[in-house]
Amino acid sequence: MSKGLETKENILKSALELTSKFGLESLSIGGLAKSVGMSKSGLFSHFKSKEALQVKVMDYAAFKFTSKVIKPAIKEERGIPRLEKMMELWIEWSENYMAGGCPFVSSFVEYDDRPGVVRDHIMHLQKTMIGSFERAIQIAIDEKQLKTSESVQYLAYKVYSNMLGYHIYSHLLSKEQARKNFTKQFREIIQT
Amino acid sequence: MSKGLETKENILKSALELTSKFGLESLSIGGLAKSVGMSKSGLFSHFKSKEALQVKVMDYAAFKFTSKVIKPAIKEERGIPRLEKMMELWIEWSENYMAGGCPFVSSFVEYDDRPGVVRDHIMHLQKTMIGSFERAIQIAIDEKQLKTSESVQYLAYKVYSNMLGYHIYSHLLSKEQARKNFTKQFREIIQT
Numbered sequence A, B: 001m002s003k004g005l006e007t008k009e010n011i012l013k014s015a016l017e018l019t020s021k022f023g024l025e026s027l028s029i030g031g032l033a034k035s036v037g038m039s040k041s042g043l044f045s046h047f048k049s050k051e052a053l054q055v056k057v058m059d060y061a062a063f064k065f066t067s068k069v070i071k072p073a074i075k076e077e078r079g080i081p082r083l084e085k086m087m088e089l090w091i092e093w094s095e096n097y098m099a100g101g102c103p104f105v106s107s108f109v110e111y112d113d114r115p116g117v118v119r120d121h122i123m124h125l126q127k128t129m130i131g132s133f134e135r136a137i138q139i140a141i142d143e144k145q146l147k148t149s150e151s152v153q154y155l156a157y158k159v160y161s162n163m164l165g166y167h168i169y170s171h172l173l174s175k176e177q178a179r180k181n182f183t184k185q186f187r188e189i190i191q192t
Helices: A003-022 A029-036 A040-046 A050-074 A080-097 A103-111 A117-142 A152-172 A175-190 B003-022 B029-036 B040-046 B050-074 B080-097 B103-111 B117-142 B152-172 B175-190
Strands: none
Touching (some): A029 A050, A080 A152, A103 A117, A117 B152, A152 B103, A152 B152, B050 B103
């Protein structure tokens, strides 16, 4: 990796940590400059505006999500095992890798009511993520591992609702109890 | 209502609107003073600190939630009809009454990883809300409207996960499609 790329990756890593902890709206070129020890003008040469920085950070989050959750899951056997692996790795991503919880959930809730480029981009990334679940479910149906009269869209909605439920309950109850609920409902959805 | 109380209610109403739109962290005594046309020192006489203001705003949200969702639902017949009414009124609350979506979901996601008085209070209010669902479910079981081998805690988790799923999907898909998913999953949970 060239020095330029390495620097940009490090900046985005810090920016994602700040986003995960304090939210996407709080992210500013000034604050980020302080956090990575660069000048504001130096950072402006990488990102031309706050909005551009926010979009790039979410792209970086999507890149990390793909490499931590989607790609390793795709190495699993097609269908249910792959979907199970996605769930397992998502929990790990949300809890261990992201100090402040899943940045997609946080930024979505933050921006769902603020029209503009940043919101549109977050919506696009959410749809892409849900698309990954839908594909894994479709494969499970094609492979005859999952017999259902439901639409793939609806099953993905149930899978994602369960993930959101876990996200909240893991902070309200013990992580173990939240995990029990999560696993139980997931098993019901995929009927195993 | 005395003038003092009326003023405080109006201030909290504005504060809750700001919170719902821009998040709890963005709420400041200075910003709120501008929005309600009062002096900063005038507002300081009502709320001694930003944290105190944040706690009071969440209490006000809980008060509105109780009067818009819980109290009217309790007028319904015990059990399933009451739970159904809660769901219907929650959607209305989240969509029509709160311009920026449910303030409990937003503030929870914002504060889940920031230890302190504000987070503790948000957690407490979430538990109270979930407690209302648990009680309605327990009554449905007692009234023999709901036959289940599941725990009330787990059923409330499913009900709440479904609400969270709706919260996200209503921004991603059409509200009608999100509502279809929501209703379908709710019917599965309560087996009707």
